[in-house]
Amino acid sequence: MTQATIKPLGDRTRANWIRLRTMIVLRWVAIAGQLTAITVADRLFGLQLELGLCYFAVGISVVGNLVAMFVFPENKRLSELENLSMVLFDLCQLGFLLFLTGGLHNPFCLLLLGPVTISATTLSLRSTVILCCTAIVLVSLIAVYHLPLNTQSGGVLMMPGIFVFGHWIALIISILFSTSYSRWVTTEIHSMSDALVATQMALAREQKLTDLGGVVAAAAHELGTPLATIKLVSAELLDELKDNPELAADAELIRNQADRCRDILRDMGRAGKDDLHLRQAPLSAVIEEAAEPHMGRGKTIEFAFGQAAGATLNQPSILRKPEIIHGLRNLIQNAVDFADSTVWVEANWTDTQISIRIFDDGKGFPPHLLGRIGDPLMRRRRSRRSATQRPEYEGMGLGLFIAKTLLERSGAELHFANGSDRTSRADLRKLGAVVEVVWPRSKIDAVAGETPIPTGENTPITI
Numbered sequence: 492m493t494q495a496t497i498k499p500l501g502d503r504t505r506a507n508w509i510r511l512r513t514m515i516v517l518r519w520v521a522i523a524g525q526l527t528a529i530t531v532a533d534r535l536f537g538l539q540l541e542l543g544l545c546y547f548a549v550g551i552s553v554v555g556n557l558v559a560m561f562v563f564p565e566n567k568r569l570s571e572l573e574n575l576s577m578v579l580f581d582l583c584q585l586g587f588l589l590f591l592t593g594g595l596h597n598p599f600c601l602l603l604l605g606p607v608t609i610s611a612t613t614l615s616l617r618s619t620v621i622l623c624c625t626a627i628v629l630v631s632l633i634a635v636y637h638l639p640l641n642t643q644s645g646g647v648l649m650m651p652g653i654f655v656f657g658h659w660i661a662l663i664i665s666i667l668f669s670t671s672y673s674r675w676v677t678t679e680i681h682s683m684s685d686a687l688v689a690t691q692m693a694l695a696r697e698q699k700l701t702d703l704g705g706v707v708a709a710a711a712h713e714l715g716t717p718l719a720t721i722k723l724v725s726a727e728l729l730d731e732l733k734d735n736p737e738l739a740a741d742a743e744l745i746r747n748q749a750d751r752c753r754d755i756l757r758d759m760g761r762a763g764k765d766d767l768h769l770r771q772a773p774l775s776a777v778i779e780e781a782a783e784p785h786m787g788r789g790k791t792i793e794f795a796f797g798q799a800a801g802a803t804l805n806q807p808s809i810l811r812k813p814e815i816i817h818g819l820r821n822l823i824q825n826a827v828d829f830a831d832s833t834v835w836v837e838a839n840w841t842d843t844q845i846s847i848r849i850f851d852d853g854k855g856f857p858p859h860l861l862g863r864i865g866d867p868l869m870r871r872r873r874s875r876r877s878a879t880q881r882p883e884y885e886g887m888g889l890g891l892f893i894a895k896t897l898l899e900r901s902g903a904e905l906h907f908a909n910g911s912d913r914t915s916r917a918d919l920r921k922l923g924a925v926v927e928v929v930w931p932r933s934k935i936d937a938v939a940g941e942t943p944i945p946t947g948e949n950t951p952i953t954i
Contacts, residue, residue, distance in 0.1 A: 509613060511559060511567040514577050518556050521581065525549050525588060528599060532592070538648075539641040541591050548588050555580065575610075575618045579625060582606045586629035594637025595630070595658045596649050603630060607666050611673040619670060626666050634659045714756055722749040771937035772811045774838055774845065781819035782836060791833045792823070799841045807840055809935045810942065814897035821894035822849050822926050829853040830923060845936075846929045853923035855909035864907045865895040902934030 529545050532538045569577070582603065589600050603626055610622045634655060640648040650658070725746040732739040772780070775796045782792050796806065809815070826834045830851035837848045856864060895905050906929075910922040933940045 509569050509574055511563055511569055511573075514569065514574075515556050515559055518552060518577075518581065521585075522549055522552050522556070525552075529592075537643040539643065541638060544591050545588060548584055548591070552581070552584055571615060571618065574614055575621065578606045578610050578614070578622060582622065582625055582629065586633060589629075589633050590637050592638070593640035593648065594633035594635075595655050595662070596637070596640060600630070600633070600658070600662065601665075603662065604665055604669055608669045608673050611670040612677045616674070619674060623666055623670050627663055630659060630662045630666070714752070718749050718752050718756070722746055722753075725749060770811055771808050774807050774809050774840065777809060777811060777816060778819065778836055778838055778847065781816050782823045784820065785824055785827045788827055790827045790830050792827070793833065793835050795835065795837045797837070797839050799839045804840070804842050807845060807932065807935075808937045809845070810901075810937050810940070812901055812935070815901050815935065818894040818896075818898035818901070818903075819847065819928070821890045821897075822928070825890060825894075826851040826853075826924065826926070840932065842932065844929055844932050846927060848928075849926045850910060851923040855922070855924045856907060858909070861907060861909070865891055865905070898928055901930070903928050903930045905929075 526549055529540065529542070529549070533540055533542060585602060585606070589595075589597055589603075592599075594600070607619075607622050607626045611619050614622070642648065725742050728742040729739055729746065732742055775794070778794065778796075782794075786792055798805070823834065823836065826849050830853045833852050835848075835850040837850070839846050839848075898905060906927040908925045908927075910925050937943060
């Protein structure tokens, strides 16, 4: 799995997750509320309503719910169009009821905000815009055309014109604001959810590869002894069967196949290390392992490892965690993608911290996005230059988000900057993007850290 295969779910896909049963239950709640309001207004307050038309409007919703319950299965998932149709129906039905009961003079006109706000959190942008426009049209119509609210004494319940106008303006602003706010927040939640899922998938893949290397190394180690025995016995048989060419040929075949198995296991063993050693490695080895997939991509990667002034400890052996390797690999990949010719990776350590800085000689991070680096799905559209540089990427910031999340999970702090902003640096070649990753040494030191690797004999790997 690469970042190219990780794509955010679209609005239409999410809209298809809504069950018909959910919409039916919500409509039953609305029907019960409408019937209660009509009955109380008529019996308790004595308002002269068009009861026949009011109950007709509610009855349409009841019939629609009954048809949906008996025609479709309860676990049916609504499509985008079906969702839009149901919410539009509820909006128009509520608008008709408000027309019959005083229009904007009815305080229940605020309920028009409900369907529009729900659509902003579940439906696509186009469907949300359609519902917003419909709601604004309905509010405008019932502000002018509506049946008055008459009392038993013949009086009319109505607000002054200036209040009706203010009510109309407030409803339109509320529709626009609540819809925009709900959609903005929901989009952020969806983006973060998609990015976190992608991060977990990337980490799971890296963990599987690490575990596979350990299993392969263990298998090579365990099978080495029986293969050596087979080879020894076959060699002795070959000496004793010189007078029998047919049996000697079979013994020769056994020895050759044992040698072949030895070579195969040796090649497989290069992909993994012994199980305890697999969990730790020198800092330089981990960095080179993270950069290895991008060494042959036409850009030069230069490494520099140095002990900071005042440090008394030598190069640390750090925990070889999948999240550290994958996170550094993503950062190096990003540098290689946008570098003109060279990427520099510098590692320094003191007695208390370990830091890695990754430079490139490209154009650096866009200044207007510098404060948002690490946010998932920052860009929805790709420039032509970006598509040429990174044809295999969606270009939405997902790779940097995964790197930042995984490295912070290991205890690191990340800082992003442009080399041109670091005027104190003597090396003026490094004018592109700069990423600095800093760990407290205790977090990843495999010997003296908080989670040291145990010493002693390796334990067998059980499958």
